[in-house]
Amino acid sequence: MTRYYFWLAARNLKNSPWLSGLMVLAIALGIGAFMTSYAIFHAMSGDPIPHKSHQLFSVRLDNWDPEDAYSEPNEPPTQMTYRDARYLAEAGKARYQTAMFRVGMAVQPGNPDIKPLLSHGRMTYSDFFAMFEPPFLYGMPWTRAEDGARSTVVVLSRAMNERVFGGENSVGRQLRMDDGEYTVVGVLDTFDPLPRYYDLINTDPFGDGDDFYLPFTLNDTLKKRPNGNNSCYIDPPEDSYQGYLDSECVWVALWVQLDSEAERRDYQTFIDNYVMEQKRHGRFPRPLNNRLDDVMDWLDNQGVVDEDTRIQVGLSFAFLLVCLLNTVGLMLARFLRRAGEVSVRRALGASRRQIFQQYLTESAVLGIAGALVGLVFAALGLAVVRGLAPHIAAVTHLDPSLGLFALTVSVCAALLAGIYPTWRACRIAPAAQLKTQ
Amino acid sequence: MEIRPIFSTILRNPVGLVLIGLQVALTLAIVVNALHIIGTRLDNMRASAGIDENNVLMISSTAFSVDDKPLDIARTDLDYLRSLPGVVNAMAVNTLPMTGSGWSTQVEAAEDPDSHDIATAIYFADETLVETLGLDLIAGRPFRAGEVTPFSMDDNLRPPVVIASAAAVLDLFPDLERPEDALGRLIWNGDENDRAASEIIGIVDGIKAPWRGFSVKIFDHVTFVPHIPTFDKSARYAIRSEAGQLDKLAGNVREQLAAQNLRRVVGEPRTFPEVRERFLRGDKSMAVMLIAVVVLLLLVNVLGIVGLVSFWVTQRTKQIGTRRALGATRGNILRYFLIENALITSVGVLLGAVLAMALSNWLASEFSVHRLPWYYLAYGAALLNALGLFATCLPALRAAGIAPAIATRSV
Incomplete structure (x- = not known):
C-alpha cells in the first residue's frame, strides 16, 4: 500500500507542478540556508581528538x-x-x-x-x-x-x-x-x-x-x-x-x-x-x-565557534521555521482543494487512517524532494562562503552524515508541516462534500 | 465599513490568521534584527583606518642572529627604503591599524586624581610618522628626530612625549571640548608602582587601533610613542609609496631589501588594502549571509501569502460570485481581500514587534550585538505591510475578475 501512496503522491505532485514547485522551493530554501550555516557550525564545533579529549x-x-x-x-x-x-x-x-x-x-x-x-x-x-x-x-x-x-x-x-x-x-x-x-x-x-x-x-x-x-x-x-x-x-x-x-x-x-x-x-x-x-x-x-x-x-x-557562526545558525533555523509555516499553508490549500477526491475515496471505503497515511506519505515525498534541492542550495551556499571567508573553507564540506541529517530534518519538518493539513483532509465529511459536487 | 464582516470571517476560520500572522511575526523579528546586524557590519566596512590606505605597505626583516645588530640593520634599511624611487617615506613600526595584532596598554590622565584609565593601542613611530602614514595631524607637531630613541623588548615603555588620537584624548579628559586642547597635558604610563608621565605633543584624527574591541573601547584609541622598535632580531617597516605606485613597490621591495643584507629573512610585503580586506572579511561574509537570509525570507513570505490567498479565492469563488451578483463592484472584492490581509498582517506585525524585541534582547545578552533601535521596527512593519498588500493583490485581482454568473453555476 505504501508504494501505491508514493505513486499517488508523485502523480499528485506532477498534476499541480506550480504549487508543488512552490512547496518544494519553500522547504529547499529553508533547508539550504540552515544546512549552509549548520555545516560551518558542525565543522567548527567538532571534537578534534575524540579518543582522549576528556583526558x-x-x-x-x-x-x-x-x-x-x-x-x-x-x-x-x-x-x-x-x-x-x-x-x-x-x-x-x-x-x-x-x-x-x-x-x-x-x-x-x-x-x-x-x-x-x-x-x-x-x-x-x-x-x-x-x-x-x-x-x-x-x-x-x-x-x-x-x-x-x-x-x-x-x-x-x-x-x-x-x-x-x-x-x-x-x-x-x-x-x-x-x-x-x-x-x-x-x-x-x-x-x-x-x-x-x-x-x-x-x-x-x-x-x-x-x-x-x-x-x-x-x-x-x-x-x-x-x-x-x-x-x-x-x-x-x-x-x-x-x-x-x-x-x-x-x-x-x-x-x-x-x-x-x-x-x-x-x-x-x-x-x-x-x-x-x-x-x-x-x-x-x-x-x-x-x-x-x-x-x-x-x-x-575560548569561543572557538565564533559569534557570527552561532548567530547565523540561529537565524537560519528561524528562517527554516518560517519556510515550514509557509509549507503548512500551501499544503492546506493543496489538500483541501482535493476534498472531492478524498470524499470519493472515503465513499468507496477508504478509512480515515488510510487517507491519513496517504497524505502523510505525500508530505514525506515533499520533504525528500525539498531536502535534495536544499542540499544543492547548501552546496551553492557553502561555495559562496568559501569565497567570502577562505579560512573556513578548510573545515567545511557536506559529508554523507550531514546529508543524512539534512534529509532527516527535512522529512521531519515536512511531516510536521503536513500533520494539520492532513488532519483537516481526513475530517472532510464525504456525504456533504459529494452532495455539493 | 466592511471591517466587521471581514473580522468575523477571519475569526470563524482562524487558520489563515494563525499561519500568515505567525509567518509575518517571525519574519519581522528575524528581518529587523538581521537588518540591524547588517547595518552595523556595513558601518564597520566603511570605517577608515586614518592613514593613506591605498599607498602604505608593511614588510618585516628578521636577522639570523642578535650579533647582526638588528638596530643597525633597521637604520640602514630605512635609509635605503627612503632612497628608493616611488617611495614617499618609510619608518620602523610595530604594527598598523586593522592588522589584528599589536600592543595595547592602559593610560590615564596624570593630573586628575579621579581620572579613569582607558585602553589604547601603542604605535611606534619616528619623526616621519605624518608623512609615512599620511596621518591627519590636527594639532601640535610630529616627533623631532632628537626625541626618537631605540626600544628593545627588554625595555619598559616610558616615552617622554606622545602623539594621541583625538578620540583617546576626549575620553581621557572629559572636560575638554575640543581634542586640540589636550596639547601639553600629561598622561600616566606604566603600572601603579612605577609611573612615568608623557606629554601629549600632537593630536591625530581618525587613526584606528589594530583591533576592534566590543566590551573594551579601543578602536579609536591610539597613542604613538617616539621609538624605533627592534623586537628580538626582527624589525617591521611601514612604507608609503607615491600615489598609485603601491603594487609596483610591493612587487619589488622584498627582493630589493633582501639584496641589501644577506644575513636575514625579508618577509612577504603586506599592502594595507590586503590588511583591510582581511580585517573586514568576517563583517563582509556576515553581511552577505544575512542579506541572503533577509531577501529569501521576504520572498518566501510573499510566495506564502500568494499561495494561501489564491486558495481562499478558489474556495470562496461561489461567495464572491454571489456578492458580485448582489451588486458588489470589483473594487469592493479587491478591497475585501486587501483589508483582510492588512488586518492579519497587522496582528502579525504586533506579535512580531514583541518577538523582535525579545530576540534583540537575547542577542544583546549573548553576543556582541547592540540593542535594536526602535526605528528598525517601524521600517520593518511598514515593509511587511507593503509586501503583504502586494502579495495579496496578485490573487485578489483574480478574485475581482470573477463573473457574477459564477454564483448561479453549481461549482
Whole structure:
C-alpha cells in the first residue's frame, strides 16, 4: 500500500507542478540556508581528538591583578608565567605534561638554492607528542632525557621538510636556525586537528600549525621572546630578559594528560597547593582560582565557534521555521482543494487512517524532494562562503552524515508541516462534500 | 465599513490568521534584527583606518642572529627604503591599524586624581610618522628626530612625549571640548608602582587601533610613542609609496631589501588594502549571509501569502460570485481581500514587534550585538505591510475578475 501512496503522491505532485514547485522551493530554501550555516557550525564545533579529549587538560592559574580579573567573569589568564609553567611541567605530577610557547626563527637551509625563510615553531617538551599524538612520517619525538640534556634536536612539520629537504627522510640531518645547528630527529605527517585545540591563543584555530618543534629547555640558551600573545598587568621587576622570565607576564601554555577523575582531583590539589605556597612568597594576590579544562570545555571557554557562526545558525533555523509555516499553508490549500477526491475515496471505503497515511506519505515525498534541492542550495551556499571567508573553507564540506541529517530534518519538518493539513483532509465529511459536487 | 464582516470571517476560520500572522511575526523579528546586524557590519566596512590606505605597505626583516645588530640593520634599511624611487617615506613600526595584532596598554590622565584609565593601542613611530602614514595631524607637531630613541623588548615603555588620537584624548579628559586642547597635558604610563608621565605633543584624527574591541573601547584609541622598535632580531617597516605606485613597490621591495643584507629573512610585503580586506572579511561574509537570509525570507513570505490567498479565492469563488451578483463592484472584492490581509498582517506585525524585541534582547545578552533601535521596527512593519498588500493583490485581482454568473453555476 505504501508504494501505491508514493505513486499517488508523485502523480499528485506532477498534476499541480506550480504549487508543488512552490512547496518544494519553500522547504529547499529553508533547508539550504540552515544546512549552509549548520555545516560551518558542525565543522567548527567538532571534537578534534575524540579518543582522549576528556583526558587532555588546559591548566590555568590566576596570578592576575587583585583589582581586576583577567577577563570577566572572573576568568584566570589564558596562559601562564614562564616560571610557573616551567615548574609545573618539570614537576611531572601528571602522566604527561608540557609547557609551550610559539617562537619565530630564521631557517637557513644548507642547500644554497633554497632561500632562508622565517618560520614559526613551538618550544615544548617531549610529552607534547605523547599527548597530542601528531603522526610521524619519519623518525620519532625526542625523549624526556633529551629535554633534560637540552639537546639541540628538532622535529619538522611535513611542509617544512618538503620546503627545506625536498620531502626526503631528513632524520639525522642538520638544520641551521637563527644562531644554532639542530639535528632533525623526526618529521611529522600532516597534522591538522580542527580546531587546533592545543593553541587557541596564538594560532588561528582553523589555520596553519607549527613549522618546527624544539625542546623547551633549549630556551635557557636561546632566550626567545614569544611569537604570540603576551599580557602583563604589572611591569617586569627589571628591564632584562631574566626580569621578563621572573615577571607576572603570561605567555606560556601548560597542558596535562590526566587519565581518571582521581588523577584530575589530585592534580587540582597539586596546583592549588602550589599556588598557596606561592602566596606565602607574596605572589598570586587573587583568591584561589585555578582551572583544569578538558578539550571540549576549553574550546567552549575560548569561543572557538565564533559569534557570527552561532548567530547565523540561529537565524537560519528561524528562517527554516518560517519556510515550514509557509509549507503548512500551501499544503492546506493543496489538500483541501482535493476534498472531492478524498470524499470519493472515503465513499468507496477508504478509512480515515488510510487517507491519513496517504497524505502523510505525500508530505514525506515533499520533504525528500525539498531536502535534495536544499542540499544543492547548501552546496551553492557553502561555495559562496568559501569565497567570502577562505579560512573556513578548510573545515567545511557536506559529508554523507550531514546529508543524512539534512534529509532527516527535512522529512521531519515536512511531516510536521503536513500533520494539520492532513488532519483537516481526513475530517472532510464525504456525504456533504459529494452532495455539493 | 466592511471591517466587521471581514473580522468575523477571519475569526470563524482562524487558520489563515494563525499561519500568515505567525509567518509575518517571525519574519519581522528575524528581518529587523538581521537588518540591524547588517547595518552595523556595513558601518564597520566603511570605517577608515586614518592613514593613506591605498599607498602604505608593511614588510618585516628578521636577522639570523642578535650579533647582526638588528638596530643597525633597521637604520640602514630605512635609509635605503627612503632612497628608493616611488617611495614617499618609510619608518620602523610595530604594527598598523586593522592588522589584528599589536600592543595595547592602559593610560590615564596624570593630573586628575579621579581620572579613569582607558585602553589604547601603542604605535611606534619616528619623526616621519605624518608623512609615512599620511596621518591627519590636527594639532601640535610630529616627533623631532632628537626625541626618537631605540626600544628593545627588554625595555619598559616610558616615552617622554606622545602623539594621541583625538578620540583617546576626549575620553581621557572629559572636560575638554575640543581634542586640540589636550596639547601639553600629561598622561600616566606604566603600572601603579612605577609611573612615568608623557606629554601629549600632537593630536591625530581618525587613526584606528589594530583591533576592534566590543566590551573594551579601543578602536579609536591610539597613542604613538617616539621609538624605533627592534623586537628580538626582527624589525617591521611601514612604507608609503607615491600615489598609485603601491603594487609596483610591493612587487619589488622584498627582493630589493633582501639584496641589501644577506644575513636575514625579508618577509612577504603586506599592502594595507590586503590588511583591510582581511580585517573586514568576517563583517563582509556576515553581511552577505544575512542579506541572503533577509531577501529569501521576504520572498518566501510573499510566495506564502500568494499561495494561501489564491486558495481562499478558489474556495470562496461561489461567495464572491454571489456578492458580485448582489451588486458588489470589483473594487469592493479587491478591497475585501486587501483589508483582510492588512488586518492579519497587522496582528502579525504586533506579535512580531514583541518577538523582535525579545530576540534583540537575547542577542544583546549573548553576543556582541547592540540593542535594536526602535526605528528598525517601524521600517520593518511598514515593509511587511507593503509586501503583504502586494502579495495579496496578485490573487485578489483574480478574485475581482470573477463573473457574477459564477454564483448561479453549481461549482
